[in-house]
Amino acid sequence: MNFESLGLCPELLRALAAAGYDTPTPIQVKAIPEVLAGHDLMASAQTGTGKTAGFALPILQMLKQAGERVVPKGVRALVLVPTRELAAQVLASVQRYGNELKLSSTAIYGGVSERPQIAAAARGIDVLIATPGRLMDLMQQNAVSLSGVRHLVLDEADRMLDMGFLPAIKRILQKLPKQRQTLMFSATFAPELRDLAQTMLHNPAEVDVSPRNSTAVTVEHRVHLIEDAKKRDALLHLLHNEPRQTLVFSRTKHGADKVVRFLDSYGFKSAALHGNKSQNARTRALGGFKSGEIQILVATDIASRGIDIKELPAVVNFDLPNVPEDYVHRIGRTGRAGASGLAISLVGREDQAHLKGIERLLKQPLKREALGNFVLPERVAPEVQKVRQPQPQRKPQRSTQPVHAVHPHPARAQGRPQQRQSQSQRGGGRSPGR
Numbered sequence: 001m002n003f004e005s006l007g008l009c010p011e012l013l014r015a016l017a018a019a020g021y022d023t024p025t026p027i028q029v030k031a032i033p034e035v036l037a038g039h040d041l042m043a044s045a046q047t048g049t050g051k052t053a054g055f056a057l058p059i060l061q062m063l064k065q066a067g068e069r070v071v072p073k074g075v076r077a078l079v080l081v082p083t084r085e086l087a088a089q090v091l092a093s094v095q096r097y098g099n100e101l102k103l104s105s106t107a108i109y110g111g112v113s114e115r116p117q118i119a120a121a122a123r124g125i126d127v128l129i130a131t132p133g134r135l136m137d138l139m140q141q142n143a144v145s146l147s148g149v150r151h152l153v154l155d156e157a158d159r160m161l162d163m164g165f166l167p168a169i170k171r172i173l174q175k176l177p178k179q180r181q182t183l184m185f186s187a188t189f190a191p192e193l194r195d196l197a198q199t200m201l202h203n204p205a206e207v208d209v210s211p212r213n214s215t216a217v218t219v220e221h222r223v224h225l226i227e228d229a230k231k232r233d234a235l236l237h238l239l240h241n242e243p244r245q246t247l248v249f250s251r252t253k254h255g256a257d258k259v260v261r262f263l264d265s266y267g268f269k270s271a272a273l274h275g276n277k278s279q280n281a282r283t284r285a286l287g288g289f290k291s292g293e294i295q296i297l298v299a300t301d302i303a304s305r306g307i308d309i310k311e312l313p314a315v316v317n318f319d320l321p322n323v324p325e326d327y328v329h330r331i332g333r334t335g336r337a338g339a340s341g342l343a344i345s346l347v348g349r350e351d352q353a354h355l356k357g358i359e360r361l362l363k364q365p366l367k368r369e370a371l372g373n374f375v376l377p378e379r380v381a382p383e384v385q386k387v388r389q390p391q392p393q394r395k396p397q398r399s400t401q402p403v404h405a406v407h408p409h410p411a412r413a414q415g416r417p418q419q420r421q422s423q424s425q426r427g428g429g430r431s432p433g434r
Contacts, residue, residue: 006032009061011100016057017357019096022026025050032058040204041183042197049209051185052093054081055129059151060098061128066150070104072122073144077081077151078176080169082159084109084279084303085286090129090155097212102126110134113171118143132160132168138177146175146355154200157186157241158193162323166196172211173200187332188325219335221343221366223355230412232262235318235346237374239296244313248298250274253318258300259318263296270296301326309333317345320354324361 001014015060016022027045034041045051059077070076081087081358091107098105105127105260108117114137121128121144128144137431138144146386154160160169177347186193228236239246250256253274263270271285272296289293290309301321315334337342345366347355359365 001029006034006299007036008057009064009105010421011064012057012061012097015097015099015343018099021053023416025053027051028054028057028208030207030209032407034205034207034353035059035181037181040181040183040200040201041207042189042194042204043183043185043207044189045209047188052090053097055153055183055185056090056094056097056154059127059153060094060101060103062151063103064101065268071125071145071386072124072149073121073142074124074130074148075144076125077146077153078146078149079127079155080135080160081129081155082131082163082165084131084282085302085412086156090398092322094127094129096120099128105129108134108138109279110137111282114138114143124246132165132172135172136168139172147177149176149180149183151183152176153183155183155185157196158325159191159329160194161185161190161196169416179290183256186217186358189328219341219343220332221331221345223345223347223366224367224371225368226346226348226371228350231318232259232345233346233376234371235259235316236263236266236376237318237371239263240266240377241374243295245292245309246314246316247289248294248318248335249317250298250300250319251321254298256300257321259298260296269294270297271413272423273297273299273302275300275302301330312341314342316346317326317343318346320345320347320351320358322354324354324357326384327358327361 001024002022003013006024006029008016027043027049031041031043031051031054035055043051043054045054062432063076068076079090081090087107087109091105094105100325103126104124106117106120106125107129108121109131110133114134118135118138118141121138125144139146150434154169160166181205184193184197184204189197223236232418235248248259250259251274253272256272256274259268260272271288273282273285277285285294289297298318312334315331317327319331321330331343334343345351345355355366
């Protein structure tokens with residue numbers, strides 16, 4: 001099976017060849033013909049199996065074949081995503097695939113200025129990738145119109161529900177035409193998501209190329225039982241003895257920052273990625289990690305669906321996620337597209353219940369391995385504690401200026417005219433240099 005047999009146009013085939021793609025993945029084989037046929041679709045597959053191309057390629061082809069011109073503030077295809085990072089990732093794929101089609105595309109999301117996004121929307125956009133919150137902001141300003149949308153995609157739909165975007169999605173749906181194609185792509189389909197699909201999709205085709213809530217068979221799972229207080233030392237031991245580019249997941253933003261400061265003190269090039277970081281800081285951290293300049297990226301679950309790095313060797317759960325399904329998405333960052341991967345979890349007393357939930361979800365126990373005794377390396381940048389030193393007492397100097405009494409009640413002193421000082425009282429003459 002090749003991409004040409006799926007009915008894709010020559011422009012897309014050349015773009016795929018230039019990107020080094022010659023064989024479609026199972027989700028692409030099943031999804032692309034359904035989308036090209038105009039059907040609504042519910043598609044489920046493991047992360048890292050090419051879902052983005054599964055909807056982007058056929059939509060780009062249909063937009064080109066329709067030959068319509070987008071109107072100012074108009075949108076022809078709308079892709080909703082849960083995070084800024086995923087929006088940027090999908091946009092990069094759309095632009096790479098549609099390089100020869102001369103279709104406009106852009107991404108809008110929060111954390112950056114609205115002005116460039118409003119300017120792009122004013123010209124009209126063939127393919128708009130958006131997070132629900134920022135899209136709602138621009139809709140309320142009448143900066144974008146969805147009345148011309150012909151194709152709607154909900155990418156990582158389950159994550160959008162987890163993040164509380166359902167009310168915004170429902171308001172966005174009210175602004176869309178009823179005659180449209182709707183595609184729902186996700187790694188997992190919980191019952192509540194299927195209920196939502198029934199209200200959005202019309203007689204959808206269903207594509208499921210993997211067991212629900214499963215991880216790639218190429219990923220090796222390791223669990224290290226460790227005291228909570230020794231987690232940072234255990235992480236340092238693992239990174240020091242097996243140096244590799246690693247994505248570390250922390251449950252909290254503050255915890256991610258603490259881990260980064262700890263690793264930095266031992267000479268690791270690390271960065272934090274979470275919601276409290278500015279968009280510029282998040283972009284720099286993710287770009288540095290992708291380029292290899294940053295060795296360790298410590299992230300909250302905001303990154304579990306927005307990082308697409310070829311052959312990422314390892315993922316470490318410094319904290320296990322509260323929701324078992326998030327373990328699947330975290331681990332999906334490694335072992336992508338058939339490559340081997342390693343998933344390590346540091347499990348303390350607080351994580352025991354979460355571990356049991358994950359194993360129930362995966363329907364298999366995760367392999368336990370003892371770390372044993374380990375010796376930490378020496379710090380290369382030790383933290384210096386500032387100690388307040390007693391200051392030597394200085395003899396008070398006699399002021400050359402007249403002393404003015406301070407009234408104990410400033411309000412009563414208001415209104416009293418200040419007596420103009422004579423030149424002799426002010427010290428006399430001009431000051432040097434004036």
